[in-house]
Amino acid sequence: MSPFVSLLLCMLFMSGDLGSSCIEKERQALLDVKANLTGLDESIYDWGSNEEKMDCCKWLGVFCSNLTGHVTYLSIGGSGSTGKISPSLQLLNQLEYLDLSHNNFQSNPLPDFLGSLSKLERLLMSSANLGGSIPHQLANLSNLLVLDLKNNSLSGSIPFFFKDLTSLTYIDLSSNGLSGNVPNSLGQLSKLKYLDLSYNSLNGSIPDFIGSPPIWSLDISHNQLHGNVPNSLGQLSNLEHLDLSYNSLDGSIPNFIGTIPLWHLDMSSNQLHGSVPNSLGQLSNLTYLDFSSNSLEGVISEVHFLNLTSLGYLDLSFNSLALDLSFHGIIPSVLDTIKLQSCKLGPRFPIWMKTQRNFKHLDISNAGISGSVPNWFWDLPSELEFLNISSNGIEGMIPKMGVSFLGYPGMDLSNNHFEGGVPSLPSRVSALNLSGNKFSGTVSFLCNFDGPLTLLDLSNNSFSGSLPGCWMKFQEKLVVLSLSSNNISGEIPFSLGTLSNLEVLYLRKNAFVGEVPTSLRNCTKLRFVDLGENKLSGVIPEWIGELSKLYVLVLGSNRFYGMLPSKVCWLYNLQVLDLSNNGLSANIPRCFDNFTAMARRSFRDDVITSHAYSSAIPAKCYFLNGNECPSDPVEEAQFLDNAWVAWKGAKRLFGKSGLSLLKSIDLSRNNLSGKIPNAITGLFELVSLNLSVNKLHGEVPKDMGRLKSLESLDLSRNEFSGHIPWSLAQLNFLSYLDLSFNNLSGRIPIGSQLQRFSYTSYSGNPQLCGPPLTPRCGFLQVVEKKDVKEEDDDSWKLYYIGMGVGFAFGFLGICGALILSHRCRYFVFASLSHMKDWMYVIMVVHFGKLVRKFR
Template identity: 55%
Template sequence: MLVFVSLLLCMGSFINGGLTSRYKEDASMMVMRSCHDKERHALLGLKANLVDINNTLNNWRSKEKNDCCQWAGVSCDKHTGHVTELDLSSSYSYVLSGNISPFLSLLPQLEYLDLSGIDFQFNPIPNSLTSLTSLKGLTISGANLSGPIHHHIANLSKLDFLDLSNNFLSGPIPDSLGDLTSLTEIHLSRNRLEGVIPTSIGNLPRLIELDLSRNLLNGSVPDFVRSTFLRQLDLSRNRLTGNLPNSMGKLSNLRYLDVSSNSLTGVIYDVHFQTLDVLIYLDLSFNSFELNLSSNIGFELLTIKLQSCKLGPSFPMWIQTQRYFAYLDISNAGISDFVPAWFWDLPPRLRFLNISSNDIKGTLPDMALVFEDYPGMDFSNNQLEGMIPLLPSKLAALNLSRNRFSGTLSFLCRIDAALTFRDLSSNLLSGTLPDCLKKFYEKLVVLNLSNNSLSGEIPSSLGFLSELQALYLRRNAFVGEVPTSLNNCTKLRFVDLGENNFSGNIPAWIGETLSELYVLVLRSNRFNGSLPSQICFLNNLQLLDLSNNLLVGNIPRCFGNFTAMATRRFQDDITSHSYSSYVATLPNATSVGATEYCPGLDGGFLSCFTNEDALFIDNALVAWKGTQRQFERGLYLLKSIDISSNKLYGKLPSEITNLRELVSFNISNNKLYGEIPKHVGQLRYLDTFDLSRNEFSGNIPLSLSNIDRLSYLNLSYNNLSGRIPTGTQLQSFSYTSYSGNPQLCGPPLIQICEPSPPPATVVGEEDVQDEEDELWKSYYIGMSSGFVFGFCGICGALFLNCRFRYFVFASSNNMKDWIHVTVVHFQSLRMKFRR
């Protein structure tokens, strides 16, 4: 019985305990589901300050008993019901816009706040944000914030993560930021911040990551000796000066160091890497550093970027200790030496190798290497020579330009079809284009074979390159017509076939199928026939060069339809072509921004790779102010037409003045005639204007003097006449700009203009009739008045003088005849004037 009772008691206790536990769990669930009314109203106030075009905050409603802890982006403490996390980030898509609401200050327990990607329309960070004293993480990146970072940020004493990157913040970094001793990460990159880096930041004891890149910071690199946990330091793209502190070598946990693109100086010794045993990423490029490293350095880097540092003149021997690098850039490093044999035993994980723009001599060895990925190699602008040897079959990019390589292009047939970029320009290569080029149809983006001795016709197989964006065949000896198969290359944006021996008509299909073209250069060939009007279909065309050919006929009136030359749109991205086929295959890679790809610093990655290193920048040789000039980085700003040195005739269409963004216009050395369009002054951005050696006549339009940007003008050897319009602009040019026009006068010419007659007005037929009537009305009134006064005088004389009376009557017959003749004469004059 006692056992039974005990069993019942145990069961009751179990049941009661279970019920109590269940009740507690339900109570906990009830607390977790509810939120404080004050905080719910604060969130609704936040919503009221935002424009929500995608209805992202649809479930944020003001109904009673509507639990804000269940709202999108809101997290609450499950015990207290206070809002602890608010994440409204929108991945830079700007689906939300407006202001940062002051109601946020009514969330006293908020620990994590992420408002990234909201368009705050260049409003500043409100001071109310600094009242969130429980905040541990604050992220507002890519949100169009402006103004300074307030020094009251020190009120956020618990803050351990701060990300205000990619905004328009300006002013200095507050020194009070160094008072936040709990900070582990600071990200302030991509703003307009200026001033020195506060030394207090270098004293943060828990700091792990610091990114201040892409600002306007000046002064020296602070001492980070107290930030012993620092793993990632990025101070790149600022205006820092001075030396790299020796204390940098004491940061034993540092794995990522980037101080590139500053104005830093000094010698880099082993002491700078004294304890950096775990360093794997080093970027010192674009400074004035001189590296003096021994072969005993203890780290092995995965990414080495030393572009424009001084490593030479001898080849840096310390690189022999780097056996596992995936990225090596020692370009423009003052090396004038032969490459040692050990260097060509490249790591199998190589992804990018750049030794360009040095004075490296010798030949390339056979490199039958097998890489795990498809690397890019840049050996350009050196003194390398000889036949191009056996190259690795797996290549994504190859740049051998501006060397002295000779031989044919047959080596290309041994490279894998994954090659996306090939620049072999400015060498001594000869022979024809191999038919095997068609195997690159899936990947090849850029093909540059300019400035060689290649010959023959373009094979029709080139039309298989459907991904091709840039084709350079300039300055070779190619002949024949442009093959029709190229109309399959519909992604072409840049075509330069200049300075060859191409012939035939300019294909009309260029305008019909290559709609992406922004540069078309066919200069210095033997193209004949008329200008096809289909070229006018190229709405993206910004540079057209058809000069020095055998073209005849008129300039089509539709030349005024080039949209890109008529409207202002600066697209810097059109001049560059991404050629890396392996960017998207980086292990553990995450997209950091629009142009960056960077694996995290934790585990299993090879290097941080920026897409900016994988760009080919278009370049064009343009006739500019009487000489040839190479345009590269600023090519997207150039809008130019050059059809000079042909056999074109007819008038210059007035529609050409529609191209209001035109910068350079050259139609010299043709047979064009007629007047210069009087509205030429509408080309307000014109810098170069050359109409010389044609048959233009008439006056120089007065509107030409209104183009204040004009710096080169040549109207010489035409049939222009009259006075050169006065004004500081046209008189500032040399007399040679106007010579060869015998009837032209005025400064800067020595021919003096004749005094100008009173300005004539243009009148119509009715105006002429009115003037005639007024003329004759005045004549008749004057004649009548004179007759009356004369008659009275004569009658008086006749009455008073007898002898005079006889004389008058004797002469009356003669007077009658004189009046008759006079009237007839004036009537004849009137009829003549009417005619």
């Protein structure tokens, strides 16, 4: 009998106790419990001392024994109250049932006096904002059947005293901060049916469950467990639900030969290796199977699906498994979710898919499939939520799909060899990724969509023509728009400015002309804008500074001219700025120190570098007993931001892992003049700075060494003069430097960094000397420059001045003493006379030794 059925029977039994009259001290204890709580709801608000409310056995949430009158049942769970647990609770020493769940006890510890309630059978305190460790006094609760402490902030280890609570059937300690090992005693509780330790920080190994306890649900997922999976788990004859996912378990998958009732098996995101045992095919009740993200290998054949007639969820992704079903081989169940990403399914399109026509989620991406897709496949299920066949070698054209989707699925066909025009796709699509193919023709098919499109990626194809003007139909939903690397021409449509929720805009490497439309200033949620490598012209608009959420702005390789507007400095979140290869002129604004994101260390969560896209319909929940989902999960994939950045002399593509840490400014190949503003030296986290091929002049800022994170610096082909700052030698991470073709002079500063660069980093500066250009600097250069280090560092000047002043005062002090003091004069001259005599004797003695030696 499940704990929930037992609880229901218990409540029905106790409901006959309403005629009881409560004991006065217990009534007072209950009133004290109420007095320690605020924000009470109706369940306990009416507890009181009025005549009609004197009998506590008639209060909501309270039941008493007909025989003794003692309070045996107390439930104020879900009242949402705030406060602390009153010590008066221990006066209710006949309590059998206590529920304080879903209250706020303000991180106070679980009270140790609960251990005095020796008759307690059910203790429910989930989601109660409790802290501290589990008190050892709970070992006194020898009658305890159910312990539910999930979703708190409990810390410390799981106590060993659980071995003494031999009546326990239900333990839920999930979603806490527990650490340490899982006690072996938990595997020896002979009546245990339900154990949930998920979402903690437990380590060590999984205990052996010996003696065949009647456990039917075991969840130790999302911890730090390691070691092998015990074979005893495969022999638990009552086991229905097993979740060991998101740990560091290794070894092989045990044979589940004795777990016939098992319907939920999740061992994903571990380090399991070896093959999948054939015995898996005997689990006729299995509906949910997830072995994804391990190191499994070998072949999955018909034997593994032999009796899996109930299977609905299958995930074998991210392993080295190969599905080898014969030509007529089938999976006997009707799968709802199929995830086989990075498994080996090809080279032919899997023929067994012909029998799976009711799937809602299909991911066979990166599965080694080549050739064309059979026509029968495109007759997609009307209940489709997500389709991913990307990163294969599939070729051919996409036929017209006549299906009418009930929901709004996401579709990813990217990185294949599809070609030709895009047909009229189903209109109800929430995300469409066709990037990395050979599609051609116009993109007018977009105007046929009427669904809540959140993501559109058509990049890296051969689309041509101009963009349609129907973007206003996507204004409420579209978040990501990527049309990069095509042949699209014409002006950027004004209607793009209606996309009020747009966060990412990629139009790079096309043939767009004209100015940036002013309507884009309405897209205030933009975080990433890449319009590089087009033929856009005009001045860079000042309103671009109003897009305050931008962290990447790329306008390079266009035909922009004029001054760089000072309002660009309003972009305080900016981490990547690329305005290179344009016709910008005048000075660099002095306000670059407003780029505060380049001046402080940031973490991955500081910027958005990925965007989930999925079906608009929540995915089916596969949870115990059909309970509602804790949230509304959706089947999703991710679009990852990426940017081409000039890096160490070449263009490099930065993806999610590098882009979130990159801080870069590229103003190269323009007509900028004037000096480098000192404000740039305040961008302490700047990683790359490229100002090459401009008309900048003056000296390189002396405190450039403040940029401690700088890895790449290119100031080549300008008109800089003066010395190379000595502070550059202090940049420990600098791995690329180009100062060539300027008017720099003097000695290259000596340090561990600057001498290891090639001579090409300094060439084209005739007056530079020292390694690696020349072995040393000539005399004239040294005389002409005197002491370069002295000129570059004002502290040395102060040092020499102080030393000179000190010598002068010392010399004058000695002379003054000799002139003014007779005794001092006598002492000094007497000492000098004595020293003269001593030196004379030493010389005579040594001269005599030399004469005797040569005789």
